[in-house]
């Protein structure tokens with residue numbers, strides 16, 4: 291018999307059906323055995339009645355066994371119907387049960403919220419953790435958000451293009467993860483902190499409207515809202531101003547989250563300068579919601595603009611605040627070119643904040659070699675260093691680079707806002723632990739001597755810790 295999804299059972303009352311899935315709960319009442327069965331769509335209660343041929347096998351079955359069940363879909367009598375439960379008005383009268391695969395006892399309870407369970411245990415058994423209702427919901431919310439962003443961008447004539455993972459360092463303000471090159475002894479690739487330079491090169495290549503659901507990999511100190519890896523909805527557009535990019539992103543975010551059933555506090559999104567935000571809220575990732583709006587899960591978006599381009603490092607040198615590839619605001623371009631009033635130069639950066647966190651950020655880019663050169667000069671780069679670091683961009687800009695700009699929206703931050711989660715790892719399928727250990731699998735780990743030799747690497751024994 292063909293499989294029916296549990297979520298479809300309501301359309302098959304009175305019929306005999308076959309379902310497949312997991313045993314969510316088993317309640318043995320002696321004469322009768324009750325089950326809740328679960329598949330990707332829903333949950334349904336099943337009952338093995340006293341005279342049923344399925345009784346013997348029902349006694350063997352435990353939680354999380356994988357089963358195929360045949361039975362009749364019955365409407366529950368009015369008094370037994372549970373309107374607050376999925377499929378609460380029907381029940382499967384079980385005729386046969388086939389065990390497709392048994393299961394060991396769960397290492398922890400997955401029937402409720404697993405956020406309180408020890409992190410390393412959850413990580414080791416992440417595939418079980420992900421079975422829990424909350425994690426299923428988080429991952430499905432994530433999937434829907436990405437799907438809707440993609441669909442929206444396709445309707446607006448964007449093209450999705452992948453950019454390399456093995457690449458050269460792009461400055462995003464973090465450390466790089468590096469990969470040794472077997473073919474080039476002593477040389478290393480960097481994993482991308484973002485596709486920043488490639489997406490700009492794609493504008494020079496004439497694509498005009500690019501997006502990518504891009505992985506960004508940064509060696510950062512791990513925090514609740516930060517991991518080594520995150521995903522961005524990465525966008526770049528040609529022949530645009532700040533207004534154009536902000537309008538496009540605002541329209542996309544509104545369309546996507548409203549289609550997902552969320553309400554937005556204020557449209558159009560309010561705008562505030564960095565200076566005013568700091569004065570008014572004391573930070574640039576403020577939360578505009580009232581306590582009641584927080585309760586209701588309302589999304590309070592706002593744009594922050596007019597950020598300073600540069601800030602001083604601890605050693606007293608200038609560095610960029612957001613993105614070295616940005617263009618200053620037109621009124622301040624002259625200061626940049628002359629290297630004057632550095633601390634006062636404002637950038638075309640725009641950050642999208644939502645519910646107290648940064649949901650995205652981007653800028654209009656410097657598209658002329660002399661402007662990008664001026665940025666790096668401010669940061670103290672010599673002509674040679676400049677050539678070494680961004681020579682390829684300076685060269686590309688000499689071949690008809692259109693005006694362009696873009697943004698990256700952090701997928702995890704957005705899903706945290708949508709789900710109300712406060713930890714990044716609750717919205718990633720296989721996140722790392724705080725100690726940087728991968729879920730389920732055991733990286734990082736040592737390489738064999740053979741691999742080290744192939745990669746032309748030797749390990750400094752003093753640096754190796756016991757674990």
Ligand code: ASP
Nearest residue numbers: 484486652653696697698
């Ligand atoms: N590359 C920037 C980032 O990853 C985003 C952008 O400016 O488009 O934050």
